[in-house]
Amino acid sequence: MAGPQRSHLISAAHVLNEKGPLYFHAAPRTKRWLKEEPFLTDDNRIDLGIMELKLAPPPYPAVDKFALPFTALLRAATPRRRKQYLIMGFPSSKSEVDRKRRQFTTTVCPNLCVSADAKRYDKLKLSPDNHIVLNFNVRRVHGRKGRHAFPKPNGMSGSPVWLMHDDDGPNDPVQTPVVGILIEHCPSKLALVATDIGFAIDMIMGRVGRSASRQPPRHALR
Secondary structure, three states: OOOOEEEEEEEEEHHHHOOOOEEEEEEEEEEEEEOOOEEEEOOOOOOOEEEEEEOOOOOEHHOOOOOOOOHHHHOOOOOOOOEEEEEEOHHHHHOEEOOOOEEEEEOEEEEEOOOOOOHHHHHOOOOOOEEEEEEEEOOEEEEOOOEEEEOOOOOOOOOEEEEEEEEEOOOOOOOOOOOEEEEEEEHHHHEEEEEEOOOHHHHOOOOEEOOOOOOOOOOOOO
């Protein structure tokens, strides 16, 4: 995500707070190691973190990685109902490592979702002002060929939640906005939980956040 004169990586706090080295590929055979200090939210239920990419910031055209403009982030897109969301991430179950060939392959998995009803928010003790609770049954998601099973979403923490369509409008025909970041899978409640992107905006603007060690949510999408 590109802010004013800067580029930031936005993810779940428990991802950026992992022990051990973190990296992504900036080119097919080039790892971009994440050595910058992350800034994390204080609240464990918000579970959001950012990292300013000071060294070798994007774009990375060799692997089609480009920063979103700051204007693509849409905070407080409420009410959550009557909207269609897209989640897209890389489940760990769809990743393979070929150590002999030194190759790593993964598969992006998208899914269209709608917000859960108010009762589900209440059961999870979450507010739609701060979170997006998405209906999600790993055994029955909707696709082009009807209902099918979705891979276990482990590894999708930090993935963006896109607002594809708002029945109450307005809908931007040019830019599909990011409204949240996935942080948690609640299988017993048939739900995914995302934090409103507004918290990341405030962190980028220097309003909240700190560098600190903290514990992940109970059902973090590791």
